[in-house]
Amino acid sequence: MTSWANSGARDLHLELRHAIVPGARGARDALVEALRTTIRSGRLAPAAMLPPSRSLAADLGLARNTVAEAYADLVAEGWLASRQGAGTWVVNSRATPLPPRPRGVAGIPTHNLMPGSPDVSQFPRSAWLASTKRALTTAPNEALRMGDPLGRIELRVALTEYLGRVRGVRTSPDDIVICAGTRHAVEILGKVLGGPIAVEAYGLYLFREALAAQGVRTVPVNVDDDGAVIADLEGTESTAALLTPAHHFPHGVPLHPSRRKAALDWAHRTDGYLLEDDYDGEFRYDRQPIGSVQGLDPDRVVYLGSASKSLSPVLRLGWMVLPAVLVDRVVAALGGQQFYVNALAQLTMADFIANGAYDKHIRRMRATYRRRRDLLAQALQPYDVGVRGLSAGLHLQLTLPEGTEAEVIRRAGEAGIALSGLRLLRHPDAGPGIPGADGVVVSFGTPADHAFGAAVDALCRVLDGLTR
Numbered sequence: 001m002t003s004w005a006n007s008g009a010r011d012l013h014l015e016l017r018h019a020i021v022p023g024a025r026g027a028r029d030a031l032v033e034a035l036r037t038t039i040r041s042g043r044l045a046p047a048a049m050l051p052p053s054r055s056l057a058a059d060l061g062l063a064r065n066t067v068a069e070a071y072a073d074l075v076a077e078g079w080l081a082s083r084q085g086a087g088t089w090v091v092n093s094r095a096t097p098l099p100p101r102p103r104g105v106a107g108i109p110t111h112n113l114m115p116g117s118p119d120v121s122q123f124p125r126s127a128w129l130a131s132t133k134r135a136l137t138t139a140p141n142e143a144l145r146m147g148d149p150l151g152r153i154e155l156r157v158a159l160t161e162y163l164g165r166v167r168g169v170r171t172s173p174d175d176i177v178i179c180a181g182t183r184h185a186v187e188i189l190g191k192v193l194g195g196p197i198a199v200e201a202y203g204l205y206l207f208r209e210a211l212a213a214q215g216v217r218t219v220p221v222n223v224d225d226d227g228a229v230i231a232d233l234e235g236t237e238s239t240a241a242l243l244t245p246a247h248h249f250p251h252g253v254p255l256h257p258s259r260r261k262a263a264l265d266w267a268h269r270t271d272g273y274l275l276e277d278d279y280d281g282e283f284r285y286d287r288q289p290i291g292s293v294q295g296l297d298p299d300r301v302v303y304l305g306s307a308s309k310s311l312s313p314v315l316r317l318g319w320m321v322l323p324a325v326l327v328d329r330v331v332a333a334l335g336g337q338q339f340y341v342n343a344l345a346q347l348t349m350a351d352f353i354a355n356g357a358y359d360k361h362i363r364r365m366r367a368t369y370r371r372r373r374d375l376l377a378q379a380l381q382p383y384d385v386g387v388r389g390l391s392a393g394l395h396l397q398l399t400l401p402e403g404t405e406a407e408v409i410r411r412a413g414e415a416g417i418a419l420s421g422l423r424l425l426r427h428p429d430a431g432p433g434i435p436g437a438d439g440v441v442v443s444f445g446t447p448a449d450h451a452f453g454a455a456v457d458a459l460c461r462v463l464d465g466l467t468r
Helices: 026-038 053-058 064-077 123-136 152-165 180-191 207-213 258-272 324-333 344-354 357-380 405-414 449-463
Strands: 002-006 012-014 080-083 087-090 176-179 195-199 218-221 241-245 273-277 301-306 318-321 387-390 395-399 439-443
Touching: 026 064, 053 064, 064 080, 064 405, 087 180, 123 344, 123 357, 152 176, 152 301, 152 318, 176 180, 176 324, 180 207, 180 241, 180 273, 180 301, 180 318, 180 324, 195 207, 207 218, 218 357, 241 258, 258 273, 273 449, 344 357, 357 395, 357 449, 405 439, 405 449
Parallel strands: 195 218, 195 241, 241 273, 273 301
Antiparallel strands: 002 012, 080 087, 176 318, 301 318, 387 395, 395 439
């Protein structure tokens, strides 16, 4: 591995797996890989400014166009953004939500339309505080010690009732394990089940990264208008399939009932498991609720949920509903103790669910997000874009004319808009049979209410002239 350090206007140390040879065909690819690795590792945090392309090119001995093209590639993938006169900066690292824009700080996107977060300005602070006070007042002393490795019994009881009532999940408190969010759950399940694990060809790359960190290989399966193509599971030798049946991310479609049955048949036939990521199952608008796959077969499905999309990602509060045979193995993989999730947060969440505040918050936010979805969909009507995912969730997928994704991402960066391109969400091993349409994912859930209209107007100005 070769180390390079540049001394331009902004210093940047890069680790290059292979020496860059000026003019070589792989120079741009090597630079893209080095920059992507540096961002993914956290050494370049969101909003960090990159050196000007001229400075970095001089330090690496490359043509300026090579560096500029590498920057453009990463802008198209959603890692970077740029604006003339403002430079190039990191948009996102490990798909974490973008921070709010500090006053007077240039270079941070003005309009955050990245998926992955609800409108945190709507966090029910008063109700949460009331639940915290009640939970802390009534908590037994032993709740302040390292307790049950499954998590607090109060929360597991509350989740048993809530998930059964709202999502059709069939379980008991003894089969629920509290974890620090869905990514944490995927990491643990990767340790327990090994691999390979099948994943949808388009989806959150942070799950692929979590499994790769455990040495678990992922295998892509196609996605079409009926959801994951379950027939693609045949011959993969996968131990499990990670799916988003209620609302695929990013395409926004539910898994067709016939494919739900086919997936369960596959799990039985291969002694495998379905990992059901129900990341925003409560938010539906124009269709009846779609129950969980877990409710159809609790012995072959691991149900994954969290408070990240309903309340806030920073709570780091998630849950696994497990087949009974996996509970002890999951607890062992967790280290036999519950030290990942704050016990007081668990007690608060239990009270929040039990007293009806969670249901009230979900209903209120469902109405808010539906109104925003309608506003966004109406604003997009004059443009030559396909719109998917209208019936549920917190985002829309816009299908763009062929060859325009990179240009839309570039224009968005110049306009101070953060959004995700489909290229970033495509599995690197997806074969030629996987659709490769250009597109972007636009969240109508992330911005605060007062900022949403301006964000939509800015997005339309980006699309204007390019796709009208």
